[in-house]
Amino acid sequence: MLTSDLAFSGGSHLLSRRAVMRARASSINHPEARFLAFWRGRPLVDDRGLCWLRRDHAILANRDSTLYLGDLSDKPRFACLIPHGQWAREGMVGVQFQDIENAEFVSLRSVMGRMTAEDGELAAVAQSLLNWHQTHTFCPNCGHRTQFTCEGWQRHCPHCHTEHFCRIxxxxxxxxxxxxxxxxxxxxxxxxxxxxxxxxxxxxxxxxxxxxxxxxxxxxxxxxxxxxxxxxxxxxxxxxxxxxxxxxxxxxxxxxxxxxxxxxxxxxxxxxxxxxxxxxxxxxxxxxxxxxxxxxxxxxxxxxxx
Ligand SMILES: [Zn+2]
CATH class of the missing domain: 3.90.79.10 (Nucleoside Triphosphate Pyrophosphohydrolase)
Incomplete structure (x- = not known):
């Protein structure tokens, strides 16, 4: 059995995390940039696995908290939240998009056994960081509201100037x-x-x-x-x-x-x-x-x- 059978463990040889790039203007406008949308804590998935969208896709029109995951074969990958109220409780049921079929927001657990090693690593990074952003909006040091910084890898407190990182x-x-x-x-x-x-x-x-x-x-x-x-x-x-x-x-x-x-x-x-x-x-x-x-x-x- 190969380690690729272990979900979420793609390994850094697949994803270039480029930590040094996180504090700079992002590569969000790169023509090969692709985005993974999350809605109500669930990634968008189709028959082939994670559904990677172009920046101008209609699903992303109201996106929030866009974070940079890293580069895969020199192509920047991002994850973003779609507002909670974008669709009714059933999600995209009945909503048609020309370029994607049979896509739906499903729990990551339910697809972890059928993702590629690359998608598994990207999904793990995205899910962990997005969970963190949603539950760490206030500074544990002073109680002030914190800000999303460093392309999603840190939160900054503008009051006491503490930098916060996602705890594992x-x-x-x-x-x-x-x-x-x-x-x-x-x-x-x-x-x-x-x-x-x-x-x-x-x-x-x-x-x-x-x-x-x-x-x-x-x-x-x-x-x-x-x-x-x-x-x-x-x-x-x-x-x-x-x-x-x-x-x-x-x-x-x-x-x-x-x-x-x-x-x-x-x-x-x-x-x-x-x-x-x-x-x-x-x-x-x-x-x-x-x-x-x-x-x-x-x-x-x-x-x-x-
Ligand atoms: Zn603070």
């Missing part, structure tokens, strides 16, 4: 193994039957290894050792970084925290193979494109740390 929240996600069994759990809010790897936010002053051990014990009552890093994935819901680790369980007895999990179960390698192919019947796999799915494939292919 680190989350550990654990491939916990006991002998030849894998620990899967499910939260009650997930789609029916879906199970995944355990995960949790890293707390202040905590290492990655300590967070893996604490979260696994708190959620499932399982003690672990030999925590090793496997892979990471930007997770723009709203702005996290998933840090995937392998850990060896010391005990197999499960004692779940019912506030966190609905259930947790050890699953054999053979059954895990059936689950990931969606052939189990009872347990459904994690979302396609998620780091949980990616790491489970690595384990099945015996590519995780011993």
């Amino acid at each position: 929240n680190p989350v550990v996600i654990m491939l916990v193994v006991h002998q030849d069994n894998l620990l899967l759990g499910r939260a009650s809010v997930w789609p029916e039957g879906m199970h995944s790897l355990l995960a949790g936010f890293i707390e202040a002053g905590e290492t990655v290894e300590a967070a893996v051990a604490r979260e696994t014990f708190e959620e499932a009552g399982v003690r672990v050792r030999n925590v090793k890093y496997v892979a990471s994935q930007p997770w723009p819901f709203p702005a996290s970084l998933m840090i995937g680790c392998h850990a060896e369980a010391i005990n197999s007895h499960i004692n779940i925290d019912t506030h966190e999990l609905e259930s947790a179960v050890w699953v054999s390698r053979q059954r895990t193979r059936a689950i990931i192919l969606n052939r189990d019947g009872d347990i459904l796999p994690p979302r396609k494109g998620s780091i949980a799915e990616f790491m489970i494939h690595l384990w099945l292919d015996r590519q995780t740390p011993p």
